[in-house]
Amino acid sequence: MAKLLKNREILLVVAIAILLAAITLRFPGFIAPANLARVYNDTSILIILALGQMAVILTRCIDLSMAANLALCGMVAAMLNAAFPGIPIPLVILVVVALGALLGSINGLLVWKLEIPPIVVTLGTLTIFRGSIFLLSKGAWINAHQMSDAFKALPRTSLIGFPVLSWLSVLAIAAVYILMTRTAVGRAFFAVGGNPHAAVYTGIDVGRTRFFAYCLSGGLAGLAGYLWVSRYAVAYVDIAAGFELDIIAACVIGGISIAGGIGSVGGAVLGGLFLGVIKNALPVINISPFAQLAISGTVIIIAVAVNARTEKRKGRVILKKAEAV
Amino acid sequence: MAEAHLSPRIIPDRLQSRGSRALKSWESLLLVVAIAIFAINSFASPYFLDPWNLSDATFNFTEKALIAFAMALVIISGEIDLSVASIIALSSTAMGLAVTMGADMPMLVVVGLGTGLLCGAINGLLITGLGLPSIVVTIGTMSLFRGLSFIILGDQAYTGYPASFAYFGQGYVWWVFSFEFALFVFFAIVYSVLLHKTNFGRAVYAIGNNQTAALFSGVRVGRVKFILFLLTGLMAGIASICLTSRLGSTRPSIALGVELEVVTMVVLGGVSILGGSGTIPGVVLAAFIMGMVTFGFGLLNVPGIVMSIFIGVLLISVIALPILWSRARRRRAH
Numbered sequence: 001m002a003k004l005l006k007n008r009e010i011l012l013v014v015a016i017a018i019l020l021a022a023i024t025l026r027f028p029g030f031i032a033p034a035n036l037a038r039v040y041n042d043t044s045i046l047i048i049l050a051l052g053q054m055a056v057i058l059t060r061c062i063d064l065s066m067a068a069n070l071a072l073c074g075m076v077a078a079m080l081n082a083a084f085p086g087i088p089i090p091l092v093i094l095v096v097v098a099l100g101a102l103l104g105s106i107n108g109l110l111v112w113k114l115e116i117p118p119i120v121v122t123l124g125t126l127t128i129f130r131g132s133i134f135l136l137s138k139g140a141w142i143n144a145h146q147m148s149d150a151f152k153a154l155p156r157t158s159l160i161g162f163p164v165l166s167w168l169s170v171l172a173i174a175a176v177y178i179l180m181t182r183t184a185v186g187r188a189f190f191a192v193g194g195n196p197h198a199a200v201y202t203g204i205d206v207g208r209t210r211f212f213a214y215c216l217s218g219g220l221a222g223l224a225g226y227l228w229v230s231r232y233a234v235a236y237v238d239i240a241a242g243f244e245l246d247i248i249a250a251c252v253i254g255g256i257s258i259a260g261g262i263g264s265v266g267g268a269v270l271g272g273l274f275l276g277v278i279k280n281a282l283p284v285i286n287i288s289p290f291a292q293l294a295i296s297g298t299v300i301i302i303a304v305a306v307n308a309r310t311e312k313r314k315g316r317v318i319l320k321k322a323e324a325v
Numbered sequence: 326m327a328e329a330h331l332s333p334r335i336i337p338d339r340l341q342s343r344g345s346r347a348l349k350s351w352e353s354l355l356l357v358v359a360i361a362i363f364a365i366n367s368f369a370s371p372y373f374l375d376p377w378n379l380s381d382a383t384f385n386f387t388e389k390a391l392i393a394f395a396m397a398l399v400i401i402s403g404e405i406d407l408s409v410a411s412i413i414a415l416s417s418t419a420m421g422l423a424v425t426m427g428a429d430m431p432m433l434v435v436v437g438l439g440t441g442l443l444c445g446a447i448n449g450l451l452i453t454g455l456g457l458p459s460i461v462v463t464i465g466t467m468s469l470f471r472g473l474s475f476i477i478l479g480d481q482a483y484t485g486y487p488a489s490f491a492y493f494g495q496g497y498v499w500w501v502f503s504f505e506f507a508l509f510v511f512f513a514i515v516y517s518v519l520l521h522k523t524n525f526g527r528a529v530y531a532i533g534n535n536q537t538a539a540l541f542s543g544v545r546v547g548r549v550k551f552i553l554f555l556l557t558g559l560m561a562g563i564a565s566i567c568l569t570s571r572l573g574s575t576r577p578s579i580a581l582g583v584e585l586e587v588v589t590m591v592v593l594g595g596v597s598i599l600g601g602s603g604t605i606p607g608v609v610l611a612a613f614i615m616g617m618v619t620f621g622f623g624l625l626n627v628p629g630i631v632m633s634i635f636i637g638v639l640l641i642s643v644i645a646l647p648i649l650w651s652r653a654r655r656r657r658a659h
Binding site: 025043062076110114115117119121123125126127128131133135137242248249258259290291292293294295297300308 | 456467470534634637638640
């Protein structure tokens, strides 16, 4: 039982269940399956982004540029569609995922080759990416009527009862889960974050692993960029401004240690869902949407305090037997 | 997030003389850059060299520089505070709230400074009391503090500050020297003395270089760090008073993204983002450089967001260039 309580995923499931129960007391309709599916769909983009951020945080880095990367890729997708409506949507998605990965690789290269602290690199690229959107669009908006119907329809097309947006996030979760648990690169993320020096001695290139993590977060940000723009049917300089904090919040809530090496795909997904439920519940229980920022902030602080406590307990004397002898 | 470099350190056989070290220092390079930018600006725009224009240009950096002084100490000690812009917002909102409740001018200053100190104390307690990483804590308080402003203000704005309050952001001490510039000079001296001439300053360097060693040498690491976050909160409070007074209004989105410019200023000033080294004169020069560059761009009608690209590139390149340079030199040495 005690072991179960220490498990972050189970704790989060319980926390989300309590949250849902509390909301249901005020508004019974919230827990209806159709509404829960809507809440999941609304949280899909956050979950996709949290998966990328998780990989980066696991390697002891951080990516503050994800939201700006998303916005830039979203703008490129929208402009591409507005200029050439004939290009098939899957190709557009492919282009922005590649572009996102390319932008992520800039972060990765700076961290890998120049060993600049990740926070400085991504703080810098955050403003550079945002500024580039302005240079690209000249500050203009791409509105719904400039986008083709196919461009806007894809995320909301229903497939076996759920929108494509939801399915794409499920696909991303599955892919990242396989990457994390079944491939050498996935294990390297954990090794590099757990102990970079030990990772070097086991033959893992620390910098290159971080580079891959940034490419992954960039690629996922690119995908999220298309999804965001097509879902809300508008692209401008400031879309998803400040969203990088929500992404980090989802990871920290999900038990991914900011010190690297500790975390799981399940944690990132549940952390995102926790925020998603709060965000969707606020208007239902009549709390001003302006309160959301303060709530995210409080949750980040509580989550990081809880993380620090659980990580502290993990320390143990490994040479006890030798001492006894 | 800071970690030791894996590459070996090269220790020279002979130390450089004081003079040649001063010549080769980051600060003298900054001085050359500052003079160059000054010269380029005066050629690029005929309006640049007007004393009143130059006085206006100082407003571009004085408020940020006030925070940068305290931030320099925080970064030298190996921590970071990303919540400063949100502290400005919350302080400003608190002052606006005080105005609607009928507070007079001295009371407003107390409210502004008090809010800043309180925010700094919250950061400090979470970081030193609970031992949490400063980067995540201040990302959290960054949304918390600004979030509180949003809860209080929503989509409204506070105006109606008393006329006497305008002095802090718009007043002049003597001729073209504004009150803000006077504050800037005053705190530049205070922080130089604090960092370079006191035991406290030595403790800050010691903590940044090796926290464990500092602890074992009897430095009260927790207390020093707590004071640093308190100081940063206080400086953000002062900056908030200046900015609010200058704008004459408060919105929850006030000073959005200023933390980036403050960190850039500190890093450009030669403070190592990994902690342990840096000087206040360097930060002062960096403040002048950033202020003059943005002002010069402004005279040339460059939009603000394009300037932010420049600041982003500047932030990355000032860290990358010394690394590339020392690498090239090491290669030559081999």
